[in-house]
Amino acid sequence: MPAFDNNETAETVIGNSMNxxxxxxxxxxxxxxxLNVRKKRIWHVPRPEANAxxxxxxxxxxxxxxxxxFIKISLLSERITAYLESCSSGSSNSQKRVTPEIxxxxxxxxxxLAEQRRIGAFFDRLDSLITLHQRKYCGVASWMLGVALVRLGSESDGAFGEMKHVLR
Incomplete structure (x- = not known):
């Protein structure tokens, strides 16, 4: 689960450390x-590594x-998510599960199948473009923050000077 939530990046872990x-x-x-199907965690693994x-x-x-x-896009739909949520059970909203059979x-x-492949390929490309632009945005935002901090720090008694004064 943490690997999925970390941009679907697989982790290398020693087997006996898994609890x-x-x-x-x-x-x-x-x-x-x-678990918690409303979060829509569906991971396409096209080429699993050895011992995955x-x-x-x-x-x-x-x-x-x-x-x-194509199946992934279908499973991510609101209709399927609503169906799975309606079939989930558990002691609390944060621990609701569906069975594999459901x-x-x-x-x-x-x-x-040919049409599925075209649709699946379209959405794969779209997801890749979204990911690329999100990474570019994060890079630009980090750069802008760095520039702003340098400018604030270089001003004669800028924000950092005021901060030092407040802390004293």
Missing amino acids: SLRKIVDRPCLLVNK VCSSEFVPFSSHSSDLS IMSSEIIAPS
């Missing part, structure tokens, strides 16, 4: 989160007859 159950990920798949594992909070889904990128029974309307 919870894991599932082997040995083929291209979608990892569909069964995932949290038992994910349900690995693979298919030879459907495009995984996830697998979700109905997805799918066109031909």
Whole structure:
């Protein structure tokens, strides 16, 4: 889960340091989160590394007859999320889970495999562009903050001078 929340970046971890159950990920798949489905944690793993594992909070889904990128977009839809939320149960809102059977029974309307691949590829490109622009924005914002701090610090009794005075 932390790896997913960290921009879907896999972690390298020593096996005996893991304190919870894991599932082997040995083929291209979608990892569909069964905990707090409203957060929409669905991770497309097109080429898992050797010895890859995932949290038992994910349900690995693979298919030879459907495009995984298309299935991911479908599972992220409001209709499927609402269905999964309505089927979830648990002691509190922060601990509600759905069963793997409920996830697998979700109905997805799918066109031909060729059309699924075109749709999936379109959304993959769109996601890549969004990620690229977010990274550019973060880089520009960090640069602007750095420039502002340098300017404030170089002013004759700028913000840093006032801060020193307040702290005294």
